[in-house]
Amino acid sequence: MLLGVIADDFTGASDIAATIAKGLDGEGGLRTTQFLGVPTAPAAAGVEAGIVSLKSRSIPAADAAAQSLAALDWLRAQGARQIVFKYCSTFDSTPAGNIGPVAEALAERLGAKGVVVCPAFPGAGRTIYLGHLFVNDRLLSESGMENHPLTPMKDPDIRRVLAVQSRGKVGHVAQPIVAAGSDAIAKALAAASETLVVVDAIGNDDLTAIGAAVADAPLVTGGSGIARGLPHNFIARGEASGSGAGAPAVNGPEAILAGSCSRATRAQIAHHRERHPVEMIAVDAVMDGHFDREAVLRFVLDNAGHAPLVYSSADPEDIAAAQARYGREAVAEALDGVFGNLAKDLVTRGLRRLVVAGGETSGAVVGALDLSALTVGREIDPGVPVLVSETAPRLGLALKSGNFGAVDFFDKALAHIGGSA
Template sequence: MKENNLNREVVVIADDFTGANDAGVSLAVRGKKVSVAFQTPFTGDTDALVINSDSRAMVASEAAEKLAHYAADVTAATWLVKKIDSTLRGNPGAEVEALLTLSGKRQAIIAPAFPAAGRTTQGGICRVSGVPVTETEFASDPKTPVRHAQVAKVLAEQTALQSRVITPDRLADALQGDAPLLIVDAQSDDDLDQIIVAACGCDERPLLVGSAGLCDALARRLARPRQLLAVIGSMSEIAQQQIQRAGEVANVSRVLIDIDDVFRNNMAGYLQQISTALAAGHHCLVHTCADVQARHQIEKLCQQRGLSRAALGETISAFLGTLTRTALEANTPAALYVSGGDVAMAVASALNAQGFAIRGQVAQCVPFGRFLGCRWQGPVMTKAGGFGTETTLLEVLHFIEEKMSD
């Protein structure tokens, strides 16, 4: 999870505005919050930052110098992408070298292919609908004409870094070698997906260099999951009915917390159950109340533990807060749902939240938004324990599965 909004999952450097949008749209479609910046520093809340350097028509040295202004954004990225034109226009060699220097990365994967638009690379040659790019209209582009169809020659005009042409199936081995520029053929989306898989297998993430095709492949890999982690501390009858109805759905797993484990601070087994459920693609409902009768056992439980009702509630809420924080450190559900005011506040406290930004309403009595200034930056939904109908939690699950994937 991110400690602040500058440690972004993806940072893309594009050399023109439409290219920046092309690079970011697939991430947005797959649930990421994407912003395109014309100026930096950009401090907005975003999962993916796309910076338009507007450098395509600059001379190579000026383009490289302009990228130096983005050093802070480049070093904070989990994934760093240099968006280039699929027909090799612009300053790919100079800008790739500049970003390698800024980021400290050892290698760049260069895959300009965009098969969905008829742009492929075979034997290191850039083709448009099967024709070498130098035999198309892009060779006479009025601003940035393309003089070479071989990707290596285009790069060599602007950088002395060594390059090597390989196929996707050989990329994993090549990433263990010394060549700083790995030009990878791609004739299909499957090839681009294979490239991203190889990049994910590296201890040090390489610089990704490509057009919208490679950006789309990265977005497919990083697509936000649609699972909900629900933490329900309320013992109200309606809350139990909501759990019961939602638990009848096939892709929902329930994790019942034993109160004895709360006092033993034994949460390892529950964390494993939560991880297993989310990894299986299930929504996960964490709750402390087995049925509607459990609320009538509170007085007996307080006597056994020598605690007041308030102290008992605080102990359970604190356990759930810590459990939730730890679960979110190990998993990335699509959203977090907390029911019961004390539990919601305990979760916020465990995450070091400084506030809550309301964005809207999912279902009746279920506001949603984001915690401010804290570790969890995903959507958060809250509900007072006794509010809603027996189908409220089902409505929330529907929102996660349908609306959040639009």
């Protein structure tokens, strides 16, 4: 293994897996496997990049750091020469953590200084300028992320957000230095006295330059875009094949499970319901014990072949009202349990293609399915690849961050998993 990644949620892991498996345009990437949780056995021979998927984004910071350090130890035992800490490109995190504490813990273990912090992913509309994170043409705090039910992002200044979470001061490499190229970036990082350094990036060329600048860095942190140039470093040195993504097609009964309440997912649901059967899970029914799981299972199985969708996504006002009635954590935990159990029962009854929207929902689903490793295949939309389980029964999955994907993502995902796209 050459490159090791620690991701703080399952869709984020899939996101960076797609970037690493694809590599720079036309060059190819690394042979990539996504591991679900810290493995207890060695990686298979031939894995060039290993992504350890954790569900650590919203847990206590100390627990997130401990899990991340365990992942680090396993990746280093597999021979990983460089570590990436991957978090969301919208920097999802509360003032108490977890991005700062985890990044500092990893840096301390690796003895790293001048560690890049760069959640930019221009392909998905995330850019950083003067330390401020933008989502398309809006500041992060005006993008809808200010209404996130678990990690509301009300400050777009990543330097300021990170400083609140971290023990040390936060550095910054501004756009003019980034535009000057990899040598200038490397020089600025080497001169930094801070452990964590926010680096601007407004386009893919910036990310490529950053990748070249950190070719020998023990630790890099960021969104999936930060990995854009990293495979090239290994390929250029003749240490990697450049064979990139490859996963077999999977066909059979299908379902789409959506727990994200992001603007993008709600638009995708609205588009999908115009052509396909959909079923909404009411939060009140779940919380008061009246949810009929068997009826939902019948709905999905009776509509096999027609891309049935089950969702709990709602408008921010409805979410806030439900949280006020039952408690934020209680609602999140209950819905995660519902989706996890649905997925497990559906697979038991023959489901073979599964699309999941939402990081927390995806974590609940893959946890319930008890999957251990996934082969990374073709990219469906920026940041979302096809994933195929390496154990029987073979499952084809797409795990989508709430804000990712085109409006017709669900149809495209099922087609890609089945090999017909």
